[in-house]
Amino acid sequence: MAVRATVSRFPIDSDAQENSGLPWGVTVTPFAAMDEENRSPEYGTDDQILPRCENCWAYFNVHCSMDQWSWTCCLCSQLNGFTSKTTALYSIPQSCPELRSSFVDLELPDEGSDGGLQPQPVYVAAIDLSSSEEFLELTKSALLAALEALGPGSLFGLATFSHKLGLYDVQGPIPVVKNIFIPPDTEGTISVELEDVMPLLQFLAPVETCKDRIASALETLRPTTSWERTAAAGQGLDGVLMGGRGFGVAMEALFNYLGSEYGNTFALARIFTFLSGPPDYGAGQLDTRRYGEQYASKGEDADRALLPEQTPFYKDLATVAVQAGVCVDIFAVTNEYTDLASLKFLSIESGGSLFLYSSTDDSTLPQDIYRMLSRPYAFNCILRLRTSSEFKPGHSYGHFFPDPQYENVQHIICCDSYATYAYDFEFAGADGFSRHTSEPPVVQIVFQYTVVVPPSELSNSGLLTSSRGKYSLKRRLRIRTVQFATAQDINKIYDSIAPEVVLSLLVHKVILASLEQGVREGRLLLHDWLVILTAQYNNAYKLVQYKNGSSATSQIDVAFSQCPEMQHLPRLVFALLRNPLLRLHEEGVHPDHRIYLQCLFSALEPSSLHRAVYPVLTSYSTPDKQAYPRHSLSRAALITSGSPIFFLDAFTTLVVFYSSTADPTLPFPPPHDCLLRSTINRLKQERCITPKLIFIRGGQEDATAFENFLIEEQDVDGSGLTSVTGFVSFLEDITQSVLEYMK
Numbered sequence: 003m004a005v006r007a008t009v010s011r012f013p014i015d016s017d018a019q020e021n022s023g024l025p026w027g028v029t030v031t032p033f034a035a036m037d038e039e040n041r042s043p044e045y046g047t048d049d050q051i052l053p054r055c056e057n058c059w060a061y062f063n064v065h066c067s068m069d070q071w072s073w074t075c076c077l078c079s080q081l082n083g084f085t086s087k088t089t090a091l092y093s094i095p096q097s098c099p100e101l102r103s104s105f106v107d108l109e110l111p112d113e114g115s116d117g118g119l120q121p122q123p124v125y126v127a128a129i130d131l132s133s134s135e136e137f138l139e140l141t142k143s144a145l146l147a148a149l150e151a152l153g154p155g156s157l158f159g160l161a162t163f164s165h166k167l168g169l170y171d172v173q174g175p176i177p178v179v180k181n182i183f184i185p186p187d188t189e190g191t192i193s194v195e196l197e198d199v200m201p202l203l204q205f206l207a208p209v210e211t212c213k214d215r216i217a218s219a220l221e222t223l224r225p226t227t228s229w230e231r232t233a234a235a236g237q238g239l240d241g242v243l244m245g246g247r248g249f250g251v252a253m254e255a256l257f258n259y260l261g262s263e264y265g266n267t268f269a270l271a272r273i274f275t276f277l278s279g280p281p282d283y284g285a286g287q288l289d290t291r292r293y294g295e296q297y298a299s300k301g302e303d304a305d306r307a308l309l310p311e312q313t314p315f316y317k318d319l320a321t322v323a324v325q326a327g328v329c330v331d332i333f334a335v336t337n338e339y340t341d342l343a344s345l346k347f348l349s350i351e352s353g354g355s356l357f358l359y360s361s362t363d364d365s366t367l368p369q370d371i372y373r374m375l376s377r378p379y380a381f382n383c384i385l386r387l388r389t390s391s392e393f394k395p396g397h398s399y400g401h402f403f404p405d406p407q408y409e410n411v412q413h414i415i416c417c418d419s420y421a422t423y424a425y426d427f428e429f430a431g432a433d434g435f436s437r438h439t440s441e442p443p444v445v446q447i448v449f450q451y452t453v454v455v456p457p458s459e460l461s462n463s464g465l466l467t468s469s470r471g472k473y474s475l476k477r478r479l480r481i482r483t484v485q486f487a488t489a490q491d492i493n494k495i496y497d498s499i500a501p502e503v504v505l506s507l508l509v510h511k512v513i514l515a516s517l518e519q520g521v522r523e524g525r526l527l528l529h530d531w532l533v534i535l536t537a538q539y540n541n542a543y544k545l546v547q548y549k550n551g552s553s554a555t556s557q558i559d560v561a562f563s564q565c566p567e568m569q570h571l572p573r574l575v576f577a578l579l580r581n582p583l584l585r586l587h588e589e590g591v592h593p594d595h596r597i598y599l600q601c602l603f604s605a606l607e608p609s610s611l612h613r614a615v616y617p618v619l620t621s622y623s624t625p626d627k628q629a630y631p632r633h634s635l636s637r638a639a640l641i642t643s644g645s646p647i648f649f650l651d652a653f654t655t656l657v658v659f660y661s662s663t664a665d666p667t668l669p670f671p672p673p674h675d676c677l678l679r680s681t682i683n684r685l686k687q688e689r690c691i692t693p694k695l696i697f698i699r700g701g702q703e704d705a706t707a708f709e710n711f712l713i714e715e716q717d718v719d720g721s722g723l724t725s726v727t728g729f730v731s732f733l734e735d736i737t738q739s740v741l742e743y744m745k
Contacts, residue, residue: 275330293339532736572729
């Protein structure tokens with residue numbers, strides 16, 4: 003569990019916090035195997051019942067003061083007694099993980115486990131047949147990759163949807179499909195129970211014995227013909243094709259189908275949905291005409307109009323998925339407007355992922371699905387954040403759904419080791435962290451989760467007896483307690499800043515502002531934040547000389563030259579304003595791509611988000627020797643470095659660029675056994691998605707894909723591309739705005 007704060011020294015009171023101009027909060031990656039300093043947790047078994055505070059319910063931890071019979075809570079200073087059992091246990095401190103580390107992971111006792119629940123992982127693929135041959139070929143190769151990643155004991159179901167829902171039985175010698183027609187009206191549902199059409203255990207096939215049969219069934223998939231779709235939608239044969247993708251009804255039916263066995267056959271089911279366009283048939287159909295020229299004619303703000311969902315159908319459907327114990331991953335392979343703004347809730351609220359690929363040609367879908375299924379994940383998770391009494395969490399951000407009853411408790415259906423959540427803080431009272439107390443601020447994060455333990459791990463630990471080949475469920479409790487220092491002096495707060503974490507909180511805030519008030523408002527919020535921060539910094543360092551009531555221009559320091567930790571912030575803000583997340587509609591940003599980036603960025607841990615917003619550019623003198631570890635993103639940096647090879651890491655894309663002046667004897671592309679290639683392989687391995695790898699030879703091939711990332715010479719509002727504008731003119735604009743603000 004990694005916990006990263008925007009500042010490692012917390013402001014001492016609300017005045018210090020306001021005067022600093024910095025966001026105050028933390029990011030939490032709860033299922034990360036290590037903490038932010040690469041330390042593993044101390045593990046404990048279920049025979050230890052951890053003491054809890056009688057006042058604030060925080061867990062006992064290494065930061066609490068204790069004597070033989072009692073302990074004082076480090077969050078609220080309540081004195082609590084130990085039970086006789088705990089007293090005996092704590093007399094041998096080496097045996098207790100909570101006395102050795104502030105990061106513990108404890109196995110919880112099985113609650114009434116009588117072996118009734120078969121914890122077999124269940125996976126269902128739902129494939130769009132209102133599509134093309136190319137789409138189905140890509141989907142087939144993705145599912146063949148997925149089958150290789152699924153462990154023995156997994157169950158797999160194959161379903162298709164168009165104007166009908168198809169259920170496949172692959173357990174016999176030849177695959178059998180049973181189709182149920184989807185009613186075309188917007189209120190209709192499938193009237194027949196899917197269990198009556200095909201019993202669930204006939205639909206869910208064991209992967210280890212049926213892998214070849216599943217592959218055979220995939221080979222039989224064909225797109226529905228235009229005639230079928232026209233007939234189903236009741237349209238005349240006048241060439242107008244409306245309808246044919248009954249996605250909403252199909253999903254609802256599958257959730258109810260699987261939900262009947264939630265807790266009996268399975269503890270968690272994952273549905274992979276493969277979409278080639280917008281749902282346009284039956285309940286949940288989306289009107290894609292809202293994306294078009296009519297916004298220009300109506301004078302509407304397209305950036306604002308296309309971000310909210312057009313129907314609550316999929317948000318309501320996400321609730322059904324959660325209750326049925328189903329996590330939904332959406333893989334959209336399309337370049338037409340699909341309205342992901344409406345569909346996204348189905349994945350992000352059920353703990354799933356949203357992937358968007360603009361074409362089938364260079365799609366990384368097979369690699370992404372294999373990678374997603376190969377990594378460990380936790381499910382049925384509860385995340386709880388507690389703070390010491392002087393401050394409290396304000397907003398919480400991330401892909402979870404809040405507990406309807408308890409504050410600061412979030413439920414996460416499915417969580418992998420990359421998933422990250424964020425909280426910002428506010429003071430509970432005017433006193434702040436009183437200067438008279440010596441108690442430091444404390445944050446405690448508790449993560450309760452379930453993991454599926456495969457048979458191989460059980461046999462290694464000696465827990466496997468008669469249940470050979472069966473999975474086991476383990477409920478665990480992970481607790482991290484972190485103490486922070488405080489600072490009254492703003493300079494000390496500035497010195498303790500973590501720019502990547504500040505960026506994370508800013509991204510969450512501007513996404514929220516964009517969804518509520520439009521992209522322009524999000525851009526304005528970010529611009530104003532940097533202006534106010536720069537003004538507060540200049541005041542704190544007393545850099546501005548006031549003459550006759552107005553400030554002297556030459557003294558404004560927009561580069562934060564007195565504080566090295568803050569010097570990267572203007573570049574990050576500039577890069578964020580140039581990112582498709584916040585670029586305006588008229589610059590050609592597709593609304594679905596913007597929604598995809600919102601979903602991706604709001605789940606990334608800080609260092610990954612940093613690369614996605616401001617890519618890392620390094621140079622190499624040969625494929626085996628690095629020249630400089632970091633350059634600014636400008637043509638000038640390329641020219642002055644004089645290096646022949648550049649490597650750019652933009653998180654979703656990796657670019658290797660050989661300059662036009664590079665020695666022609668340098669091997670292109672870089673050989674597989676060189677330093678540059680091993681760096682690329684390591685980065686691809688560490689990433690939660692598969693980055694696209696591009697090799698470009700400058701002067702011989704089109705270098706646009708590389709040059710688009712050299713943002714520092716681009717206008718912040720996308721209005722031009724000349725050498726005198728870009729980042730430099732952005733800083734001049736900030737200087738002027740700071741002067742006006744200070745007046």
